[in-house]
Amino acid sequence: MTRALLLVDIQLDYFPGGAFPLAEPEAAAVAARTVLDSFRESGELVVHIFHVATAPDATFFVPETPGIGFHPAVAPLDGETTLEKHQPNSFIDTGLETVLREAGVTELVIVGMMSSMCIDSTTRAAHELGFVCTVVSDACAAPDLTLGETTVPGASVHAAFMAALDGSFATVTPSASLV
Template sequence: MPEDLTLNYARAYGRRAGFGRRPALVLIDFAMAYYDPGCPLYAGEGAETALASALRLREAAHRTGVPVVLTRVTYSPGGVEGGRFWDKAAPLSCFVAGEATAGWAPGLEPREGEIVVSKHYPSAFFGTALAPMLTRLGIDNAILTGLTTSGCVRASCVDAMSHGFLATVVGDACGDRHPDPHRANLFDMDAKYADVVGEAEMLEHLATLAPRRAGAMG
């Protein structure tokens, strides 16, 4: 009989990477496009619950001086920066600069001291300065939240690990258009690239960190 897949995955991929010593919280692409019912990227309840969770994590990060990074997708008209990604994914036109759907989700306007990263491709790391910025701050753990789980969160997760960061994905603070790709991608990221944790576990972890000045080294 074939081995039960749950046992197979537990045996092959059951290792935990841990939180590391110095985390940064990354909020990936919480844009109005996912909250506008008239937009082809509208993600409904999955986006709403993810944002609520991410906002609570953001407050906890600020209380302990954990750096907060907000990413956004942005293009000029015609999307030349997006290359073949633009050619393939028609809804990227929602992220042309100046479009209402390209704006920040409600409650997520950048605050003083937060890092804003503009990107053109799925990963928050590809073609951006995010990795060297985090390295400069002494970060060893990228805490990932955002939209969508199967798209930009997954791509950022793989690249975070590939750049040498411990990747932690907060499942409650990620969302997708449908629960099936959301669950499947959380499962796969947890198996191979990251530790996937719940909001409560992450809040408990953040509460253990001593308050410190954001951006301090070490």
């Protein structure tokens, strides 16, 4: 199998000082960097995906703001593929599937943010397109979520989404088991 690494939305707005900080994004970025280094060393395809909001009332990932920038821990190198997206699913209107198919990729390793939105949506779509998926659990992060009077801590949101993906749509594993 030919693998590729997808780094999804590891952008400054998700970190402290950003417009929409997640729970423990720094630890996720460190784990993502470990996986990224492994892919760079092996010469496997690396694809960086970043979100730019298109809604006029968007509160984060607003065009032309520093928050849309890549976190320095996982910033692309010259020659690495970068794709802009506007939807949670990284395959919608990005050319991602074409990039992967042209490279002969059959297996995806997915890291990034948010576990409960773009990682979930991208992983499910990749699975439906026939890719074998691995999600690196400690290289992803989620926000606290609220429904009515209940607030669910980001760590619990993350765990629930990883558990939902594992086995049905992906193999979910920590970075230490992958690298």
